[in-house]
Amino acid sequence: xxxxxxxxxxxxxxxxxxxxxxxxxxxxxxxxxxxxxxxxxxxxxxxxxxxxxxxxxxxxxx
Numbered sequence: 001x002x003x004x005x006x007x008x009x010x011x012x013x014x015x016x017x018x019x020x021x022x023x024x025x026x027x028x029x030x031x032x033x034x035x036x037x038x039x040x041x042x043x044x045x046x047x048x049x050x051x052x053x054x055x056x057x058x059x060x061x062x
Contacts, residue, residue, distance in 0.1 A: 038046070
């Protein structure tokens with residue numbers, strides 16, 4: 001009984017982490033700062049926003 005529950009929990013956890021990995025990769029592909037319609041200033045601002053938002057709590061490494 002407990003072995004079955006352990007296997008089911010492991011499968012669920014793996015599925016959740018797999019979904020998070022897929023979602024993060026999809027999100028990275030959706031953000032494109034080198035589109036033909038963006039000016040250099042807009043592309044730089046978008047890159048800056050990505051860098052600032054990816055630092056996380058505590059400011060991240062400098």
